[in-house]
Amino acid sequence: MKSDFIIQCIDNITNCIVESESEIESLDRVIGDGDHYINIKRGALAVQSIKGDLNHLTNAEAFKKIGMTIMSSVGGASGPLFASFFLALSKEVSDNDDLHKFSLGFSRGVESIMQRGKSKLGDKTMLDVLIPVSEKLQSLVKDGCEKNIMIKEIDLTAQAGVIATKDLIPAKGRSAGLAERAVGHIDPGAKTCQIIISTICNQLNKG
Amino acid sequence: MKSDFIIQCIDNITNCIVESESEIESLDRVIGDGDHYINIKRGALAVQSIKGDLNHLTNAEAFKKIGMTIMSSVGGASGPLFASFFLALSKEVSDNDDLHKFSLGFSRGVESIMQRGKSKLGDKTMLDVLIPVSEKLQSLVKDGCEKNIMIKEIDLTAQAGVIATKDLIPAKGRSAGLAERAVGHIDPGAKTCQIIISTICNQLNKG
Amino acid sequence: MKKFLNQTDNFIVDSLKGYAKAHEDLIYLNLDPVFVTRKEINPNKVLLVSGGGSGHEPLHTGYLGQGMLDVACPGHVFTSPTPDQMISAIEYCQPKSGVLFIVKNYSGDVMNFEMASEMITFDHQTVLTNDDAAVFNSSYTTGKRGVAGTVIVEKVVGSLAESGSDLTACKVLGDKVNHHSSSIGVALSSCTIPAAGKPTFSIGENEIEFGVGIHGEPGRKREKIKAANLIVEDMVAAILKDFDEKSLDVKDPGGILLLVNGFSGTPLSELYLIYNAVAEQLSKKNIHISRSLVGNYTTALDMAGASITMCLLDDEIKKHWDAPVLTPNLRWGN
Amino acid sequence: MKKFLNQTDNFIVDSLKGYAKAHEDLIYLNLDPVFVTRKEINPNKVLLVSGGGSGHEPLHTGYLGQGMLDVACPGHVFTSPTPDQMISAIEYCQPKSGVLFIVKNYSGDVMNFEMASEMITFDHQTVLTNDDAAVFNSSYTTGKRGVAGTVIVEKVVGSLAESGSDLTACKVLGDKVNHHSSSIGVALSSCTIPAAGKPTFSIGENEIEFGVGIHGEPGRKREKIKAANLIVEDMVAAILKDFDEKSLDVKDPGGILLLVNGFSGTPLSELYLIYNAVAEQLSKKNIHISRSLVGNYTTALDMAGASITMCLLDDEIKKHWDAPVLTPNLRWGN
Numbered sequence A, B: 001m002k003s004d005f006i007i008q009c010i011d012n013i014t015n016c017i018v019e020s021e022s023e024i025e026s027l028d029r030v031i032g033d034g035d036h037y038i039n040i041k042r043g044a045l046a047v048q049s050i051k052g053d054l055n056h057l058t059n060a061e062a063f064k065k066i067g068m069t070i071m072s073s074v075g076g077a078s079g080p081l082f083a084s085f086f087l088a089l090s091k092e093v094s095d096n097d098d099l100h101k102f103s104l105g106f107s108r109g110v111e112s113i114m115q116r117g118k119s120k121l122g123d124k125t126m127l128d129v130l131i132p133v134s135e136k137l138q139s140l141v142k143d144g145c146e147k148n149i150m151i152k153e154i155d156l157t158a159q160a161g162v163i164a165t166k167d168l169i170p171a172k173g174r175s176a177g178l179a180e181r182a183v184g185h186i187d188p189g190a191k192t193c194q195i196i197i198s199t200i201c202n203q204l205n206k207g
Numbered sequence C, D: 001m002k003k004f005l006n007q008t009d010n011f012i013v014d015s016l017k018g019y020a021k022a023h024e025d026l027i028y029l030n031l032d033p034v035f036v037t038r039k040e041i042n043p044n045k046v047l048l049v050s051g052g053g054s055g056h057e058p059l060h061t062g063y064l065g066q067g068m069l070d071v072a073c074p075g076h077v078f079t080s081p082t083p084d085q086m087i088s089a090i091e092y093c094q095p096k097s098g099v100l101f102i103v104k105n106y107s108g109d110v111m112n113f114e115m116a117s118e119m120i121t122f123d124h125q126t127v128l129t130n131d132d133a134a135v136f137n138s139s140y141t142t143g144k145r146g147v148a149g150t151v152i153v154e155k156v157v158g159s160l161a162e163s164g165s166d167l168t169a170c171k172v173l174g175d176k177v178n179h180h181s182s183s184i185g186v187a188l189s190s191c192t193i194p195a196a197g198k199p200t201f202s203i204g205e206n207e208i209e210f211g212v213g214i215h216g217e218p219g220r221k222r223e224k225i226k227a228a229n230l231i232v233e234d235m236v237a238a239i240l241k242d243f244d245e246k247s248l249d250v251k252d253p254g255g256i257l258l259l260v261n262g263f264s265g266t267p268l269s270e271l272y273l274i275y276n277a278v279a280e281q282l283s284k285k286n287i288h289i290s291r292s293l294v295g296n297y298t299t300a301l302d303m304a305g306a307s308i309t310m311c312l313l314d315d316e317i318k319k320h321w322d323a324p325v326l327t328p329n330l331r332w333g334n
């Protein structure tokens, strides 16, 4: 991974999030407190504002800086979770990683979210996107899957994960208070993760 | 005047006020504070509730009791004003009055409102109905006018008085704060007085 | 209309009952006729009697107690109380040093209090509050309305009365504080009288009513909403102009008391934001804020909106403002 | 959306600036990162640190001062603060007797405070408040939300900390008060986050949300509005059931502290009406109200609605509830 790839990701993700405003926001208004879009956008803009500094950094340093920036700008539930992901990821990656190493880093990131959130698959959170994506990534990498197929598979997995949150009874996060009343509604954090992942897939497809 | 006439008036007036709810209320919402109908209705119901006691009283006593009842049930600006009217009237009337004597009592009542309210013709208040009606009544009585014509004239005077409030700049009462912004709107107290007077005219016409 | 209530006719009495229960150590509630007094009446001090239509809570009922009012007579919603309420309350208290009525300048309040005062045998005086800068004064009209400045009058005179001063001194100080106070309000939404069931006025999604009264009476103008800083600029200008017309110098070294008052539907966070805007304006103009109060002190049922009151302080007013007060809704120094 | 604001991004900071100016005798505001402390820090007592998303004012910023909190870290509207805020605040205070975090039980607050606590070198403990009876508890879920009972925890522990007790004692008392507290809220309208610009939820002209959270989170059920007495009956039942599940006896002779809390858009008159309804219910059930608090103490931006909190009192809690407190928004005994 090169820093200009990361920077390109940051811009694309920020744009996609802003474009998805009404979609993301309405989800958190239904089963949350309506601020998820605002939080994520604030985080994306904060990360965008440090883009310039990332050039000179190693991947590990860059991800750490991203994590710290998210940690001190986003707040809410999603802030510490996304921050944990990047901080854990930064501990795994180096500048000459192969995909295998990155996929391991990704899974460490996801585990770190699980730890921080005391949450697991099926709790109707962002993890219902991130865990399947992480697992799919490991297995595709292990199978030596072709890049295009891999991208497509990951994207589909993320999308399936979002849909899956719809029928779940929430166990963690703000929506947990609603119990059965949350059934039928998609988790906003899951949606955001899918948008981010799909954006990266898209970028990889083009690049 | 007989007490059953007064009692009949009380019932008719109460009904007419209740029927005019939306008309009266909307006026006080525009240039007042929206409670005039509620106040007047509360007063009418309070007076209705003492109907039974009026039978045994002289006209003077009956008007006094009505005045005191209004004074302690209505409140607001209209309460003390209507109360003053009846208390002043009660000092003038006896049981064997002719119309001349009653018309004098009426004008004393109106004067008492002017005194209590420190207000006069043209201030955009109930007086813009009551003063012309009082003056018309004196002159018709003086001229020995026929009953039916008198009733009609009084009714028309009251209606003209209401309309006249529309273009006035208020000087007294809550709407005085609005100054020019009140122009174009009818005074709620004037409207109530007209409804009461028209109701009595109607009743006299039938009886 | 959506409110917590049982029957609209009982709204005020149900609420007063809760108020009296929640503050049973401080408050006595009489139901027929309705009036509220301090639990312990001191018959030797000047009896401070206020009242007016309900719907402005905590004004006046919330200000009963040591260092403030003795009696409040609440009327129906937005409707001044009737004379029998004041008369019964005063007879209940049997004051030996006279009665000071504190009355907001509305025809209804003035007349009902006047009738009560004509019917009592106790020595009495009246302080009429008329601090609303939105209304242009004139000797031919009802004149300016009494709004949130009334709280300051009640607090300051309350302290003087508590200290044992006589009726005339209380009347004189009350008039001074009123004269030194100027207020202006802005509404973002209408209020709804429970018995009416619908909003008193309608207002567009992007409009504000500048100079609104505390009963939802229209103010100076209807205008488009704008940044709070700009709204506040207009509000401060209206107040300063009013002081100017009264020939009062806001730059007096005594400084001002700044009351940012919510009408009830506006959150505290917005009131503090308004406070900040006022403070920035005043600092530019070298006007010194020496005392502050921020919160819902004179409300208009559920109206969203706020008012600003400035009161020019001198040593006497400051001393009595700072003096201890122990009431359900204003409390310090003890 | 109609609010007093300049730019939505600056809403909280503008408001905090006004707050700090209005209470400059009591409050210190730090802007980068944002935190608020008492003006005078006593480094020898246990440092009470609270915080959370903004929009619940006066919670927590309004409760800084003698007998209550030392530090509050306000986040963006409805968004928990970030760890750097807590860390900077604590470093600024340099506490010598440890830090007690008082945190409302929301994933975001819990995680951000947890991260902060992992990054400081000071001795620390956390009291998690979770008094919302609307949510059914379970060890597999996030669990009950922290709502208005938090004010009681902060007041009571604040008094203990002020008296010089150690960190463990404060933690133990905080947990007890939280365990003894149970709350339930009802919304008549939604709230609107300034940056979102539209209501968080939509609700029919005749509907209420029973069990709503203080961020406008849906509650137990949406239902038709009914008489306040009937709504309150359901609210009291929910709280009593919660106490029952906690195996707490509400008929203890110590009685209860009853907090009737407004969410901000509901006038004081309605809160007292609710108080009356609760008092009538409890009197029928022989439950004794021995302390009361009525007002806007834990709000939800501009939401119309109210919550009821009951806290079972014992001698210890009562003593610390009654102890003097001197903060911008809770003040007695001095």
Ligand SMILES: Nc1ncnc2c1ncn2[C@@H]1O[C@H](COP(=O)(O)OP(=O)(O)O)[C@@H](O)[C@H]1O
Pocket: A028, A032, A033, A035, A036, A037, A039, A040, A075, A076, A077, A078, A079, A081, A113, A116, A117, A118, A119, A124, A125, A126, A127, A172, A173, A174, A187, A188, A189, A190, D078, D079, D080, D106, D107, D108, D109
């Ligand atoms: N314990 C948790 N584990 C994993 N994800 C969580 C957890 N709690 C919340 N989330 C995620 O965070 C999202 C909400 O984020 P956001 O709205 O920014 O924070 P908040 O809930 O504090 O308002 C949820 O949709 C969910 O995906």
Ligand SMILES: Nc1ncnc2c1ncn2[C@@H]1O[C@H](COP(=O)(O)OP(=O)(O)O)[C@@H](O)[C@H]1O
Pocket: B028, B032, B033, B035, B036, B037, B039, B040, B075, B076, B077, B078, B079, B081, B113, B116, B117, B118, B119, B124, B125, B126, B127, B172, B173, B174, B187, B188, B189, B190, C078, C079, C080, C106, C107, C108, C109
């Ligand atoms: N000083 C006055 N003199 C005569 N009539 C007055 C005066 N003040 C008010 N009124 C009348 O009272 C009416 C308002 O009554 P109401 O709404 O019951 O009282 P309030 O204004 O106190 O709410 C006005 O429409 C006007 O006709």
Ligand SMILES: [Mg+2]
Pocket: A028, A032, A033, A034, A035, A036, A076, A174
């Ligand atoms: Mg959220």
Ligand SMILES: [Mg+2]
Pocket: B028, B032, B033, B034, B035, B036, B076, B174
């Ligand atoms: Mg009226």
Ligand SMILES: [Mg+2]
Pocket: B033, B035, B036, B076, B077, C053, C077, C078, C079, C080, C108
């Ligand atoms: Mg009125």
Ligand SMILES: [Mg+2]
Pocket: A033, A035, A036, A076, A077, D053, D077, D078, D079, D080, D108
């Ligand atoms: Mg949030």
